[in-house]
Amino acid sequence: xxxxxxxxxxxxxxxxxxxxxxxxxxxxxxxxxxxxxxxxxxxxxxxxxxxxxxxxxxxxxxxxxxxxxxxxxxxxxxxxxxxxxxxxxxxxxxxxxxxxxxxxxxxxxxxxxxxxxxxxxxxxxxxxxxxxxxxxxxxxxxxxxxxxxxxxxxxxxxxxxxxxxxxxxxxxxxxxxxxxxxxxxxxxxxxxxxxxxxxxxxxxxxxxxxxxxxxxxxxxxxxxxxxxxxxxxxxxxxxxxxxxxxxxxxxxxxxxxxxxxxxxxxxxxxxxxxxxxxxxxxxxxxxxxxxxxxxxxxxxxxxxxxxxxxxxxxxxxxxxxxxxxxxxxxxxxxxxxxxxxxxxxxxxxxxxxxxxxxxxxxxxxxxxxxxxxxxxxxxxxxxxxxxxxxxxx
Numbered sequence: 372x373x374x375x376x377x378x379x380x381x382x383x384x385x386x387x388x389x390x391x392x393x394x395x396x397x398x399x400x401x402x403x404x405x406x407x408x409x410x411x412x413x414x415x416x417x418x419x420x421x422x423x424x425x426x427x428x429x430x431x432x433x434x435x436x437x438x439x440x441x442x443x444x445x446x447x448x449x450x451x452x453x454x455x456x457x458x459x460x461x462x463x464x465x466x467x468x469x470x471x472x473x474x475x476x477x478x479x480x481x482x483x484x485x486x487x488x489x490x491x492x493x494x495x496x497x498x499x500x501x502x503x504x505x506x507x508x509x510x511x512x513x514x515x516x517x518x519x520x521x522x523x524x525x526x527x528x529x530x531x532x533x534x535x536x537x538x539x540x541x542x543x544x545x546x547x548x549x550x551x552x553x554x555x556x557x558x559x560x561x562x563x564x565x566x567x568x569x570x571x572x573x574x575x576x577x578x579x580x581x582x583x584x585x586x587x588x589x590x591x592x593x594x595x596x597x598x599x600x601x602x603x604x605x606x607x608x609x610x611x612x613x614x615x616x617x618x619x620x621x622x623x624x625x626x627x628x629x630x631x632x633x634x635x636x637x638x639x640x641x642x643x644x645x646x647x648x649x650x651x652x653x654x655x656x657x658x659x660x661x662x663x664x665x666x667x668x669x670x671x672x673x674x675x676x677x678x679x680x681x682x683x684x685x686x687x688x689x690x691x692x693x694x695x696x697x698x699x700x701x702x703x704x705x706x707x708x709x710x711x712x713x714x715x716x717x718x719x720x721x722x723x724x725x726x727x728x729x730x731x732x733x734x735x736x737x738x739x740x741x742x743x744x745x746x747x748x749x750x751x752x753x754x755x756x757x758x759x760x761x762x763x764x
Contacts, residue, residue, distance in 0.1 A: 407438020410471025475607030498729030543649030559634030580623025589613030
């Protein structure tokens with residue numbers, strides 16, 4: 372089964388199994404790890420479980436006392452811990468939600484959850500800071516047979532199936548290239564690459580396949596980044612520099628992927644997403660927005676006197692209303708991700724967006740840094756260095 376067929380099968384089986392899970396067995400016990408002031412609780416990775424009928428939240432951990440009190444009230448539970456390791460040891464949850472956005476904590480939290488016996492983990496993105504950390508988490512998951520899912524929530528969007536059908540039916544002609552941009556706000560550049568660009572790179576793998584090589588440059592104020600520019604980045608990303616990123620990837624399926632981010636680039640957020648550019652049209656994918664997918668028919672290279680309009684793409688197809696319950700707003704995608712994780716645990720298969728997918732995204736980010744370190748040299752996958760290349764710039 373290829374990646375695209377797996378997408379359709381995963382969503383379908385996840386929804387079906389989730390609807391029956393509460394009837395066939397007891398509820399799965401969920402423990403939430405947050406950290407107020409150090410990444411908080413991501414985009415609803417704590418409260419989402421209150422809406423999943425197959426689960427019950429049994430405990431929450433937060434090292435911040437006020438944050439813990441607020442989390443207990445929000446989750447309507449009484450069992451709270453300042454130390455997540457103590458929570459895991461005492462409660463022995465089936466599923467652990469790793470919610471902080473600060474990714475310097477993800478590796479330790481994931482390994483602690485795995486060693487405590489969790490069968491499933493749902494983690495805020497990005498996966499972790501380095502390929503070495505990714506390798507370690509992946510080895511632990513394999514050793515203990517843990518199902519690990521990442522909150523790149525648009526990967527669970529059923530509209531992706533309709534986009535795939537459109538491509539197979541020659542709806543935009545030959546797919547020539549993929550183009551992605553970050554939000555390009557005050558975080559524009561390397562931090563944007565980490566925080567928002569990770570969504571874009573992850574989506575690009577759906578259509579381009581795995582990355583084969585990368586050429587890139589980082590700029591700071593219009594000049595190439597040098598060692599003195601490197602500092603610890605926000606959100607726990609580790610060594611970071613550059614308020615501009617310009618990268619080109621060679622992808623497995625033959626087309627190039629371009630990713631760019633420029634700090635405060637005019638109308639911020641205007642370019643955030645991924646465009647699939649074909650000879651007969653463009654598909655635009657916008658993470659976190661509605662509609663998520665849109666089609667602009669017609670050649671993008673030929674001026675036309677006729678006005679052309681963007682047409683929304685739902686899971687039913689181009690210009691059709693969205694029929695899938697729970698796919699009306701971006702926040703609902705967390706529920707589809709939870710259903711897929713539960714199905715993966717019951718079927719003993721990988722979740723749709725798993726630790727392998729997460730490592731590919733991290734490797735693409737590291738490849739940009741490594742190419743810049745080598746003065747824009749083309750670097751191939753897999754990368755030899757497993758640390759952040761900016762640390763040795």
